[in-house]
Amino acid sequence: MKKTVIITGGTAGIGKATALKFAQNGFNIVTTSRSEEKANKFMEEFKQLGFEATVYKVDVTNEDQVEKLISDTVEKYGSVDVLVNNSGIAGEPKFFAHTSKNNMRDMIETNVMGLYWGMRYGILQMLKQPTKGKIVNLASIAGLNGIEYGGEYGATKHAVVGMTKGAAVEHATSGITINAVAPGSILTDILNDVIASGSMTAEELGTIHPMKRTGTVEDIANAIYFLSSDECPFMTGVILPVDGGYTAR
């Protein structure tokens, strides 16, 4: 039977590349966008590539909408085999305490609470399924190290690391694996905003890595797919850096 993956915020960037990777491997694709325009553009592109996807309108800061995302997916496809908690925001690219007061709150609502709702309702659903499931969260190198212009963002990504490890240990004997990827700099909208703000150039974002370049969305999608596959049944609570050597220093 075809497996089903939910990827939050998967109509652009890393999420979109991940949706394509899973589609190429025969999964039913469910993703989300708050924007009808982004959803339509994504579905059209997907169709042209010969794939289909279901896109629900979900704001991950809204608990009810996340709970409904899980129940609607189960109603349509029967199960949630893989959940990729990908939605996230970078906030204002400024030094710690130079940002507006709402910056931290907004990031906590999206990156921490949004991911928490996904994990909560994802785990509750997977526990009911005979085949259980796999969860992959989007952390960041800013969740493992200190990054300039990323103090507040880093705090939210350290929370993602904590939730991933804690939930993984708690559910280790349940048949559910919970892991995270920690990307380095990948040139998506999140970093295009940083570049547009003048805080860092695209070149500088690349040179922070020992490999002296930025990564690609496919680099991250491949790692997410691996952590969701049957190739790593003994891995849980892992925070996998995909960062051109950044965290090896």
Ligand SMILES: NC(=O)c1ccc[n+]([C@@H]2O[C@H](COP(=O)([O-])OP(=O)(O)OC[C@H]3O[C@@H](n4cnc5c(N)ncnc54)[C@H](OP(=O)(O)O)[C@@H]3O)[C@@H](O)[C@H]2O)c1
């Ligand atoms: N790019 C990098 O260098 C990098 C590095 C480390 C970690 N990451 C992490 O990777 C993940 C994906 O980021 P990306 O680089 O692919 O950036 P992106 O293209 O901006 O994608 C982020 C997605 O998050 C969704 N999103 C934001 N707020 C949301 C909300 N309140 N509710 C639902 N969805 C929301 C957006 O979807 P809609 O607007 O369509 O709703 C958007 O498509 C994020 O968690 C990010 O922190 C990225």
